[in-house]
Amino acid sequence: MRRVLNTLRDGVGFDTLLVIVALTYLLLFAGLPLIYNVVISFQHVDIFSLGTLFHPSAGWENYTAIFTDPLARTVLVNTIVFTLASVALQFTLGFAVALFFDRQFPGAAWIRGLFLAGWVMPGLVVGVLWNWLLSGDFGVINYVLEALGIIDDPIFWRSDVDYSLFSVILANIWYGMPFNMILLSVGLAAIPDDLYEAAELDGANVWQRFWTITLPMMRATIGAVLALGIIFTLQQFDLFAAITSGGPAGSSTVAQYWSWQLSFREFDFGRGAVISVLMIVVVLAVALIYVRSTRAETRL
Amino acid sequence: MTPQIELIDVNKHYGSFHALKGIDVTIPKGQFVALVGPSGCGKSTLLRSIAGLESISGGTLKIAGEVMNKVPPRKRDLAMVFQSYALYPHLSVRDNLTYALRLRGVSKAERARAAEEVAAVIGLGALLDRRPAELSGGQRQRVAMGRAIIREPKAFLFDEPLSNLDASLRVRMRKEIRAIHDRLGATSVYVTHDQIEAMTMADHVVVLRAGVIEQQGPPLDLYARPVNRFVAGFIGSPAMNFVPATVVEGGGAVRLDAAGGAEVAVAGRVEGGRRVIAGIRPEHLDIVGADTPGAFALTVGAVEPTGSVTYVSSDDEPEILLVADGATRVRTGDRIHVAIAPERVHLFDPESEAALG
Numbered sequence: 270m271r272r273v274l275n276t277l278r279d280g281v282g283f284d285t286l287l288v289i290v291a292l293t294y295l296l297l298f299a300g301l302p303l304i305y306n307v308v309i310s311f312q313h314v315d316i317f318s319l320g321t322l323f324h325p326s327a328g329w330e331n332y333t334a335i336f337t338d339p340l341a342r343t344v345l346v347n348t349i350v351f352t353l354a355s356v357a358l359q360f361t362l363g364f365a366v367a368l369f370f371d372r373q374f375p376g377a378a379w380i381r382g383l384f385l386a387g388w389v390m391p392g393l394v395v396g397v398l399w400n401w402l403l404s405g406d407f408g409v410i411n412y413v414l415e416a417l418g419i420i421d422d423p424i425f426w427r428s429d430v431d432y433s434l435f436s437v438i439l440a441n442i443w444y445g446m447p448f449n450m451i452l453l454s455v456g457l458a459a460i461p462d463d464l465y466e467a468a469e470l471d472g473a474n475v476w477q478r479f480w481t482i483t484l485p486m487m488r489a490t491i492g493a494v495l496a497l498g499i500i501f502t503l504q505q506f507d508l509f510a511a512i513t514s515g516g517p518a519g520s521s522t523v524a525q526y527w528s529w530q531l532s533f534r535e536f537d538f539g540r541g542a543v544i545s546v547l548m549i550v551v552v553l554a555v556a557l558i559y560v561r562s563t564r565a566e567t568r569l
Numbered sequence: 570m571t572p573q574i575e576l577i578d579v580n581k582h583y584g585s586f587h588a589l590k591g592i593d594v595t596i597p598k599g600q601f602v603a604l605v606g607p608s609g610c611g612k613s614t615l616l617r618s619i620a621g622l623e624s625i626s627g628g629t630l631k632i633a634g635e636v637m638n639k640v641p642p643r644k645r646d647l648a649m650v651f652q653s654y655a656l657y658p659h660l661s662v663r664d665n666l667t668y669a670l671r672l673r674g675v676s677k678a679e680r681a682r683a684a685e686e687v688a689a690v691i692g693l694g695a696l697l698d699r700r701p702a703e704l705s706g707g708q709r710q711r712v713a714m715g716r717a718i719i720r721e722p723k724a725f726l727f728d729e730p731l732s733n734l735d736a737s738l739r740v741r742m743r744k745e746i747r748a749i750h751d752r753l754g755a756t757s758v759y760v761t762h763d764q765i766e767a768m769t770m771a772d773h774v775v776v777l778r779a780g781v782i783e784q785q786g787p788p789l790d791l792y793a794r795p796v797n798r799f800v801a802g803f804i805g806s807p808a809m810n811f812v813p814a815t816v817v818e819g820g821g822a823v824r825l826d827a828a829g830g831a832e833v834a835v836a837g838r839v840e841g842g843r844r845v846i847a848g849i850r851p852e853h854l855d856i857v858g859a860d861t862p863g864a865f866a867l868t869v870g871a872v873e874p875t876g877s878v879t880y881v882s883s884d885d886e887p888e889i890l891l892v893a894d895g896a897t898r899v900r901t902g903d904r905i906h907v908a909i910a911p912e913r914v915h916l917f918d919p920e921s922e923a924a925l926g
Contacts, residue, residue: 463655466622469642470649471669471720481668485659 303549310542319538331539335547340519340527347434348503348523351441355505356498358442363449363494368483370450371457381454388447396511399440403427403512433513433521440508445501449494456490457483492562499555503548524548571634573598573724573756574619579628581614581780588614590780592628596724596773601750601757603771605764606803611780613728616760620726621645633723648717649726652733654709656701662688662712663697669720683719690749691715707738718749724756731766743770764804768792776800798922801848801915807880810889813919814847816840823847823916827885831865836912837926845925848915851880854891856899857908864906869899881905 276282310331312324335341370381387395402409405425414420426436460483468478484491506525509515515522515530522530524544532541574596581589589611596602604612617623619630621642630637637645648669656665664671666687667680675683688694691711701709710730717725730746731739747770750757761767767774768788775785776799784791784800795801801809814823814833818841822834825847839845857864870884879897883889891907899905916925 461653461655463651463653464657466620466642467649467651467655467657467716468668469622470620470645470647471716472643472672474643477672481672482657488659 306542306545306549309538310546312539314538314542316536319536324539327539331543335540335543340522343519344522344524344527347521348525351434351438351505351523352499352502354438355441355445355502356495358438359445359449359498359502360491360495362442363446364453366446366450367453367457370454381450384447384450386447387443388445388451390444392444392505392507393511395440395444396508399436399443399508400427400512403436403439427513428517430517430520433517437508437512437521440512441502441505444508445498448501449498452494452497453487453490456487456494459490460486489562493559496555496559496562500552500559503552570597572596572631573600573633574758575629575631575634576615576619577629577631579615579618579630580626581611581618581623582626588780589618589625592782594775594782594785596756596758598756599754600772601747601759601770602773602775603767604758604760604775604777605762605767606777606783608762609779610777612760612762612777614780615777616649616726616728616758619724619758620647620649646720646723647726648720648722648724649728650710650713650717650730652729654701654713654730654733656709656712656716658701661698661700662693662704665701665712666697666715666719668716687715687719690718690752706734707742710734710742714746714749718753721753724758725750727757727759727761729761730759731761732763739766746770765806768804774804776803794924795848795915796924798846798848798917798924801917801924805850805852807851807890807892809915810849810851810887811917812847812849812885812887812889814845816843816845816916818842823914825865827887827889828865828867828883833865833909833914834863834911835914835916835926837914837916839916839926844919846917846919846922848917849889849909850913851890852892853909853913854889854907855909856881856891856893856897856905859906861906861908863911864908866904866906869901869903869905872899872901 273282277286309324311327311329313327313330314324318324366381366384370377390398403426405411405423405428408423408426410426411420411423415423424432426432464482464486465478468482473481503525505523506529509521509523509526513521515526525548528541528544528548530541531544532538572595574594576592576594579589579592580587592615594602604615606612614623618625619632621637621640625638632645632647657668660668663681663684666684667675670680670683684697685694688697691714693708693711693715696704696708701712704712710733713730727746731742734742743766746759749755759767759770771788773785774788774791776783776791778799784796788804791800791804795804798811802811812828813826815826816823816839817832820839820841822832823845824830824832833847833849835847859866867883867885867889869881870888871880871882873880873882874895877895879893879895879899881891881893881897881899883891893899917923918925
């Protein structure tokens, strides 16, 4: 007993203990729910059987139900469009702004910090903010577009099937851009100035310096930012809840929102879980890219 | 012939800070010029101004006869070796060497050939496929050299390229850099804080202090005829002894404030009674017999034998250092007699610190 206590205090036992604590936490609060989620995707679970541990098996029934659902195609397309458009523009704009602040003019760091104000706000607040901006009757965006003569009649962004997804994408780009910008700023700051000076003397113009120095030096950061961007975008829920609630007619429903609707609106937890399982697969693949790019970072 | 690099009354201001003050330097083609001075003297700023990495606030910079004041660095056709080497970490040695050629649109085959050639010159043939992170400090230094050589630029700029190497490698690279300079018939501007590097490598040394050129000329001229106390103290190792003294009647000698008021004959003509600073190089003081004409006595303070030479310092305040033969056997407290040739004694004005006589 004494020996056990000793090794716990200053031996291998202490290290083991720390690992066990972390592992237990992971298993209990991440592993188990994950596995349970996979399990109920093969079961019939409704509001009445939710409280019981064992549910009747459903085989692949939930899966076929999801894939044959008339909404499935829309949701798949919406999810892909939402994710790609959000990540692409968050990244591009974030990179552009990061490059801008990398010029280190007076106040650059301060103004860059202000950009984070958007990012630290809760998603629901951002959603409400954009609701006002996008409002069909009195929204600022319609007012500006009309004043500029771009449109004649107000667009009902949130309730028009052609614009509803676009509205959420717009809000999400605004919401996620500062995070991209900050991570990319850190990557840019890590590139030594004398590399640019050497390249300049070697005859590289601004574009050549960007393509041959900045981009390759940023590879690890870019990989990480894109992977995190995809993961965060697939997690985005608040904006949908606040701006369009997935509507109208499912025109702005994405996978994560559909999963929630199935589970907590229609109380079909089995089918809700199916979507979660499918998303886990995608996120795992992306996470793999993330891990690989952070590993490349340490090698550099 | 048109000088390769010409600086005419070049000034540089950073806000209210005047970093370079009226710099005039002319560098003929093929010359190796060292910019030397203590840190903060403006030597790196001057080099970066030539490169175009800093813009000059006033004056004219000409490269091969063309005014370059407003020309961006990439159009100046200069190659620079950085203190940090600034190798591209994501590129192999081969791609590092040929980066400039790639930008110029040189074909891949031609680039490969150029890389092989240069690698042979700098002795890196076997390492062409490595990344900079896989090289030692000395190898990185060579890649940085190679990257400059491959371009055949109008001039080479070196920014303390050896300061990150250990002492023995530094001595070797010193020779190699000079040898490559001679072989290529290149024009080089070399910044260093190490006066030995400047003396051993350069044809022409420019000594800077606080943004001002204190003196420039061939290394041995600077050593033999420093124009002021700063240059005298900066050039030469160990540094020159400075002893306050008074010129005796007639001006043929000075009476030192140290060494018991010994009189030392001088060649320079300075009026009697004037206060001066006598500059005596440690290597110009010889230990002699007591009856030698002109000899004066010192009490030995500290003795530092190195084998080849022995450093002997007097117990005066300030001490007088001399470099004696390695076989010298003296001990602390001994009385020794030393002498110096009159023409080797430098005299400086105590106020202006300018050389006298």
